[in-house]
Amino acid sequence: MLKENGILFDVTLCVGCGSCYKKCKEVNSLPQANNDFLKDHLSNNTYTVVEQYDKLYTRKLCMHCNEPACASVCLVGAIKKSPTGAVVYDGDKCIGCRYCMQACPHKVPRYEWSSTKPRIRKCIMCNNRVQEGKLPGCAEICPTEATLFGNIDKLIEVAKNRLKDNPEKYYQHIYGLEEAGGSHVLIISPVPFEQLGYVSKLPKESMPEFTMRAMEKIPSVVVGGGVFLSAMYWLTKRKNQIAKEEKNNTHGN
Amino acid sequence: MKINEILKPTFWKVVSVIIVTIGLVSTFYRFTRGLGATTNLHDMAPWGLWIGFDFLGVGLAAAGFTIAATVHIFHLHKYEPMVRPAILTAFIGYSIVVCLLVVDLGRPENFWHPLVMWNIHSVMFEITWCLICYTTVLILEFAPVVLEKFNLTAPIKYLRIISIPVVIAGVLFSTLHQSSFGSLYLIVPGKLHPLWYSSLLPVHFYISCIASGLSMIIFESFLIARAFPKDEGFHHTELKMNILSGASFAVLVALIAGFLLKSYDFINNGKISLLIKPSAETYLFYLEIITGTIVPISLLSFKKFREDKKWLYIISICVISGLILNRLNVSITGLIASSGVNYFPSFDEISITAMLVVLGVFAFRIVAKNFHLFEAAESHETVKERI
Numbered sequence: 162m163l164k165e166n167g168i169l170f171d172v173t174l175c176v177g178c179g180s181c182y183k184k185c186k187e188v189n190s191l192p193q194a195n196n197d198f199l200k201d202h203l204s205n206n207t208y209t210v211v212e213q214y215d216k217l218y219t220r221k222l223c224m225h226c227n228e229p230a231c232a233s234v235c236l237v238g239a240i241k242k243s244p245t246g247a248v249v250y251d252g253d254k255c256i257g258c259r260y261c262m263q264a265c266p267h268k269v270p271r272y273e274w275s276s277t278k279p280r281i282r283k284c285i286m287c288n289n290r291v292q293e294g295k296l297p298g299c300a301e302i303c304p305t306e307a308t309l310f311g312n313i314d315k316l317i318e319v320a321k322n323r324l325k326d327n328p329e330k331y332y333q334h335i336y337g338l339e340e341a342g343g344s345h346v347l348i349i350s351p352v353p354f355e356q357l358g359y360v361s362k363l364p365k366e367s368m369p370e371f372t373m374r375a376m377e378k379i380p381s382v383v384v385g386g387g388v389f390l391s392a393m394y395w396l397t398k399r400k401n402q403i404a405k406e407e408k409n410n411t412h413g414n
Numbered sequence: 415m416k417i418n419e420i421l422k423p424t425f426w427k428v429v430s431v432i433i434v435t436i437g438l439v440s441t442f443y444r445f446t447r448g449l450g451a452t453t454n455l456h457d458m459a460p461w462g463l464w465i466g467f468d469f470l471g472v473g474l475a476a477a478g479f480t481i482a483a484t485v486h487i488f489h490l491h492k493y494e495p496m497v498r499p500a501i502l503t504a505f506i507g508y509s510i511v512v513c514l515l516v517v518d519l520g521r522p523e524n525f526w527h528p529l530v531m532w533n534i535h536s537v538m539f540e541i542t543w544c545l546i547c548y549t550t551v552l553i554l555e556f557a558p559v560v561l562e563k564f565n566l567t568a569p570i571k572y573l574r575i576i577s578i579p580v581v582i583a584g585v586l587f588s589t590l591h592q593s594s595f596g597s598l599y600l601i602v603p604g605k606l607h608p609l610w611y612s613s614l615l616p617v618h619f620y621i622s623c624i625a626s627g628l629s630m631i632i633f634e635s636f637l638i639a640r641a642f643p644k645d646e647g648f649h650h651t652e653l654k655m656n657i658l659s660g661a662s663f664a665v666l667v668a669l670i671a672g673f674l675l676k677s678y679d680f681i682n683n684g685k686i687s688l689l690i691k692p693s694a695e696t697y698l699f700y701l702e703i704i705t706g707t708i709v710p711i712s713l714l715s716f717k718k719f720r721e722d723k724k725w726l727y728i729i730s731i732c733v734i735s736g737l738i739l740n741r742l743n744v745s746i747t748g749l750i751a752s753s754g755v756n757y758f759p760s761f762d763e764i765s766i767t768a769m770l771v772v773l774g775v776f777a778f779r780i781v782a783k784n785f786h787l788f789e790a791a792e793s794h795e796t797v798k799e800r801i
């Protein structure tokens with residue numbers, strides 16, 4: 162069984178108090194950007210937001226994909242999937258190509274555009290705190306357990322049981338279980354997820370798969386191409402030579 | 415050339431100096447104030463004009479490997495006069511691309527990281543390495559031109575020994591990175607507009623770069639003939655119609671291949687209905703296909719047009735515009751639709767790009783004036799090789 166951790170967010174339990182938003186800023190030393198937290202959005206100093214949709218509140222944050230697109234495209238390996246389940250970032254390696262932002266299917270990573278030493282900014286599931294044995298800020302502070310942190314397999318079970326035990330209360334889908342190859346953040350809600358502003362209709366395969374299918378062909382292109390070109394070089398040279406010899410012969414006659 | 419002559423102001427010189435000066439100021443701002451202050455990029459449009467320009471720069475510089483392969487691998491020596499201009503164009507094009515890539519990096523001082531920090535699963539990683547290797551190939555391919563100027567025959571001998579493997583390596587590196595520019599977008603099926611997204615993107619990119627790279631060199635031949643005329647002491651710069659018609663036939667073949675591939679993709683993936691959906695994307699798509707594919711294919715199919723100077727000139731401009739539209743559509747238009755935001759390059763983005771283009775043209779002129787860039791149909795080398 163995996164030792165990886167994840168987050169389960171239950172829309173039905175969230176009261177929209179914004180404690181997770183504030184705690185996140187605190188533990189990550191991010192400046193307060195907006196007095197009204199419901200109006201804030203993900204940014205270079207906001208890793209998670211609480212959004213209101215009618216009477217429902219929901220959270221947005223990095224999904225910590227099982228096979229993160231952001232990590233697979235990063236040419237220097239600045240973004241990595243940690244064995245703890247979190248997708249973490251090393252600003253010292255980053256060259257700032259921003260391919261990770263382009264690739265993320267959930268449109269999560271943000272950039273410090275105004276800095277001359279910019280970094281990618283996104284939730285890292287409080288990986289340092291977790292390794293110290295603490296909970297991520299949001300899960301620690303949440304008064305209603307709408308945000309749960311723990312072993313990902315257990316969380317999947319919890320989510321499935323909630324859906325099964327209260328079919329009238331939940332829309333029967335766990336967002337994040339299969340989206341883009343699955344992720345370590347799972348969300349359950351009473352309404353379909355596109356109504357809560359989540360990217361819906363994501364493929365079930367992991368995003369890096371799409372690239373791998375093309376990258377796999379590289380070795381054969383190189384070998385095949387090399388052989389083909391060498392053969393063509395030899396053949397056309399030979400053809401020219403023969404043509405010349407024939408010409409010489411006719412001249413000789 | 416005398417100093418006075420160089421300093422004599424002409425319209426283009428004045429314009430160039432202004433563009434470069436403004437560009438330098440913008441570059442200074444870019445590095446001292448950061449991307450946010452000088453570009454219109456933002457979290458929902460993380461890539462803009464610079465990346466788009468890199469795309470088309472690389473696409474248009476593709477003649478470097480196609481012509482080198484035609485002459486040195488396939489032994490079609492008729493095209494020999496095109497080799498040097500094509501390689502120089504490719505080298506200058508790639509230099510502009512590399513400069514722009516560094517300007518675009520958020521942390522330009524870390525540009526060397528990919529050399530030591532590897533993630534072989536990243537398309538960007540592969541492109542970076544292919545760019546490095548191919549630029550090296552271009553230097554090796556062009557080195558003889560510089561060396562012969564200074565009568566350094568010894569190194570030329572060694573270069574000649576490795577020349578065929580170098581050309582082959584150049585073709586392979588080009589094939590990989592030209593197609594990989596398309597692969598970059600394979601990972602965003604949900605974001606890139608379906609008019610452009612296709613699992614065949616790498617193949618589309620590869621085929622279109624061949625057509626437009628060749629068109630670029632045809633177009634350049636016209637400029638060269640005009641800019642470096644015989645009465646100013648240049649030789650072999652005049653238009654050689656048999657070469658241009660031959661090359662334009664190759665353009666036709668590549669365009670048809672690209673068109674068939676695109677049709678296959680649209681039919682196979684049920685995307686036909688997208689073509690009648692009125693939207694800005696659809697119009698831009700039509701503009702791209704009509705200018706870059708349909709018009710040139712219809713015209714090039716007639717021998718009459720392939721052998722007519724004026725028409726060939728117009729057709730090459732069409733194909734080039736088609737590629738420019740295609741690359742900008744993929745890298746900007748097609749992605750903006752899904753993010754629901756607007757992006758238009760800022761003044762600094764445009765001025766830095768313009769500066770690099772002007773410097774590129776300037777570099778080409780300098781080399782053309784001082785080295786043997788233009789040759790007779792068969793250079794000494796080939797003649798020797800044949801004997």
Ligand code: SF4
Pocket residue numbers: 223224225226229230231232248264265266267268269270283
């Ligand atoms: S949601 Fe985006 S940023 Fe987060 S792990 Fe997945 S791909 Fe990376």
Ligand code: SF4
Pocket residue numbers: 231234235236237238239240254255256257258259260261262281
């Ligand atoms: S911006 Fe940084 S973290 Fe993102 S892909 Fe580029 S190098 Fe990696």
Ligand code: SF4
Pocket residue numbers: 174175176177178179180181182211218220299302303304305306307308
């Ligand atoms: S702390 Fe818990 S209840 Fe409060 S907004 Fe965050 S998730 Fe909802």
